[in-house]
Ligand SMILES: Nc1ncnc2c1ncn2[C@@H]1O[C@H](COP(=O)(O)OP(=O)(O)OP(=O)(O)O)[C@@H](O)[C@H]1O
């Protein structure tokens with residue numbers, strides 16, 4: 001809840017434009033987001049509102065053709081103005097991302113160990129041996145059983161939840177200062193979602209990493225984010241302390257989001273009760 | 277020859293179509309179909325068709341008669357020179373299209389017919405019929421196409437008809453696979469939609485549904501195969517297993533010039549003729565493919 | 579049984595069934611069809627003499643019922659006896675022993691070169707998708723795919739031999755040299771074994787054109803697959819992950835993209851072999867390369883029954899086995915397959 005005087009990341013007037021057959025379309029406009037040191041910031045909004053585009057703009061992985069305007073200040077530099085080589089010293093190293101679907105985000109033909117250590121070796125210049133030791137540590141940190149065995153495994157040998165844990169370990173390998181999690185539980189089985197959320201919560205406390213946590217589930221937001229930005233049609237419509245937003249939403253859209261959340265919760269409960 | 281695996285791939289490419297994208301007809305008049313390359317390739321095809329249709333009026337000389345001195349290089353009188361019997365290369369080239377184009381169409385049409393019937397039967401009856409038919413297809417595909425075609429054409433004796441027969445024998449399995457998978461998907465659909473649990477759907481309803489369903493892939497395949505047929509036919513004639521001399525066939529004309537490299541014009545022009553028309557068919561096939569299934573544009577390589 | 583072994587066993591079994599089918603097809607094809615081997619091999623005068631004709635047919639077993647001929651043939655094949663060529667009056671297996679190495683000598687390097695070049699160009703085209711480099715590479719491949727192989731060979735021969743004199747006028751060796759002592763039947767290898775370096779150089783020089791042409795043809799065929807496989811990989815989310823990890827381009831290209839794109843390419847390369855062998859038939863014809871293609875052609879036009887059966891069978895066996903090998907290799911490389 002501490003917004004440092006000089007935030008870790010500050011997005012100022014971000015816009016993202018995509019060319020389409022019927023002319024360029026602005027998918028994100030005039031967006032301002034700040035993330036303080038050690039803070040967990042939520043980004044909520046319905047599907048298609050531009051959350052992933054915003055995250056991609058930070059990481060420099062916008063789809064081909066897309067152009068980003070505005071500024072993304074991180075550690076005193078504007079990420080949007082960096083060359084690819086300069087950006088490569090930041091991403092994976094100082095900022096890391098966890099994607100929605102770990103099955104798609106992990107390389108199917110490389111071992112978990114390789115995927116855990118390659119950027120570590122590249123960014124930190126450690127030896128292979130040191131990196132391997134660190135890999136085991138990281139897998140242990142994300143609570144993957146038998147890490148010595150797991151580093152030699154391929155992603156397909158893992159369950160969905162384990163894959164996401166591995167992806168989180170990969171993101172944390174270089175001890176980044178900012179972790180972006182783009183709907184990290186949406187693609188997972190309901191039964192493992194809670195575990196992954198608890199993992200994020202614990203990691204934030206243990207490592208002190210700042211987080212941009214993207215979700216369309218305000219309930220999730222409530223349990224994890226200090227502050228929340230509500231996103232609609234490519235821009236922020238409401239922001240503030242999470243509990244305040246949830247308890248006293250000022251924007252109609254936020255109210256609607258909360259209502260739909262309540263409704264889906266109710267539905268879930270009814271379904272659960274219907275089950276024998 | 278080089279075209280071989282592309283057939284196989286045409287099968288897989290074609291079967292990647294989504295059902296809802298298959299309906300042909302409709303909208304060729306709109307969208308991205310009329311791109312410059314498509315227009316050019318269609319132009320080339322139309323031009324060759326016209327040349328074939330009007331060969332007797334367009335060709336300056338009789339293709340089979342000695343009309344000048346032997347082996348004259350290109351000149352004002354003979355734009356593409358003369359061959360070793362003093363025949364006009366340009367006239368033979370134009371008349372050559374009268375062989376290659378209709379024969380290619382015949383090969384593709386017959387392969388489509390045979391493959392269509394086999395594929396329909398395989399998909400419709402399933403079980404043993406399907407098994408036998410598809411193993412038979414595998415069997416044919418276990419041979420490099422040109423080598424099997426060569427053996428067939430040689431065994432039946434060199435002639436136009438037998439060359440066509442040979443090429444139909446080696447290419448029907450490609451169509452059979454497309455049609456079969458289309459029948460299977462239609463049956464699955466009917467099974468789901470109509471809740472038809474028992475018994476075979478009527479042959480009539482299958483045919484009615486299968487034709488629009490497989491039209492797209494079959495069209496793409498046929499277009500590319502037209503080019504392929506021209507190449508294979510030329511290869512067979514080059515080996516002396518196609519139309520009998522003195523017929524003006526492009527592959528045979530190239531063979532004639534191969535005996536003395538100095539007379540480059542005898543071989544060069546028929547080769548260019550093959551190259552242009554085959555390339556046009558390939559481009560057109562890709563354009564149709566793109567049009568029917570825009571998602572495949574990335575996968576398009578030609 | 580481990581799933582991988584089980585899969586290999588299954589593939590092997592279906593390959594064997596397929597090969598058995600191949601013998602039936604080639605055999606029936608050449609026997610049931612109207613072509614008359616006696617007519618093709620005897621002079622008109624000899625053909626008209628019933629006694630000579632009967633003797634000819636008896637000698638080659640042509641007077642026996644079809645199925646007897648087939649069973650005998652199958653039995654012989656299993657003992658490595660492919661019959662005797664009516665053309666060369668030698669055992670077909672012996673003929674193959676002579677011609678096959680010549681074809682391997684051009685086909686193998688061409689295949690290897692083609693895979694390397696196609697993968698390189700395909701990756702380049704995929705990474706420069708829809709830009710001039712890509713368009714150029716694709717156009718070249720289109721031309722290669724639309725060119726009659728024998729005509730390409732002729733044009734190449736005209737340019738590089740007739741006009742420029744850089745390569746010899748076909749054949750395997752210049753007249754001044756004797757073939758090196760036969761070990762493998764491949765002149766370059768045999769010359770190297772015998773230490774005859776001048777012969778080696780000459781044989782290598784003769785390889786340039788046929789290998790070059792076959793490579794070009796195979797590259798054009800392979801390229802579209804490599805490109806689309808690589809484009810698919812480049813679009814994959816795990817490549818975005820790799821970029822987001824800040825990895826250098828070199829590592830992303832070779833460790834992440836290349837590896838994932840290679841698998842589909844491997845399968846196509848197996849299929850591509852058919853086109854290569856087919857192309858070899860036509861190219862060998864133009865370049866007077868005494869390989870399998872020329873042998874097949876010569877036996878086909880003279881209706882040399884045993885020889886055609888031998889060549890076709892041989893090629894189908896090689897083709898089927900290579901694709902079996904590719905299947906197996908695929909499942910060994912792809913960790914996802916063995917586990918299922
Ligand atoms: N490659 C693309 N080309 C054009 N438009 C795109 C592309 N990718 C996404 N979009 C559009 O951009 C908008 C924002 O997409 P984005 O993926 O950022 O949404 P999101 O908020 O992450 O949604 P979700 O909750 O479904 O992940 C959407 O309207 C989408 O249609």
Ligand SMILES: [Mg+2]
Nearest residue numbers: 051052182183
């Ligand atoms: Mg998203």
